[in-house]
Amino acid sequence: MTRNTGARFSVKRIQELTKEDLSTLLAEASQVLAVTSSLVVLDCLWQQIKTLEKTMHKCLNHTPAYQQLLTVQGIGTILAQTIALETGAISRFPTVGN
Numbered sequence: 001m002t003r004n005t006g007a008r009f010s011v012k013r014i015q016e017l018t019k020e021d022l023s024t025l026l027a028e029a030s031q032v033l034a035v036t037s038s039l040v041v042l043d044c045l046w047q048q049i050k051t052l053e054k055t056m057h058k059c060l061n062h063t064p065a066y067q068q069l070l071t072v073q074g075i076g077t078i079l080a081q082t083i084a085l086e087t088g089a090i091s092r093f094p095t096v097g098n
Contacts, residue, residue, distance in 0.1 A: 004031050015039065053078055 001009050004026050009017075014035075017025075022032045053076075060066075060081050069080035 001025070001035060015043075056081075 001007070001014060019032065019036060022035055023029075026032050026035065057077050062081075063084050066080050066084040069075050069083055070077070072080075075083070
């Protein structure tokens with residue numbers, strides 16, 4: 001969208017666009033087709049990602065570090081678990097800057 005319009009759109013805004021909206025924003029029919037096709041693929045992938053996350057969430061050990069990471073804006077269950085596993089206990093650092 002940015003390449004074709006010069007404007008930036010949030011994911012939420014792009015998902016809300018109708019085919020008619022896209023037709024007014026994009027100059028060529030092939031661009032409209034490309035964007036709508038990409039949105040359909042992203043929607044399908046998003047549903048699969050959610051299913052995988054739910055399944056993995058049930059199998060993971062939820063440590064105190066994991067629970068703390070969930071309080072950070074933008075960190076979801078999978079990223080929190082990944083960080084908790086890779087970094088180990090955060091308490092091993094004496095201060096914030098380490």
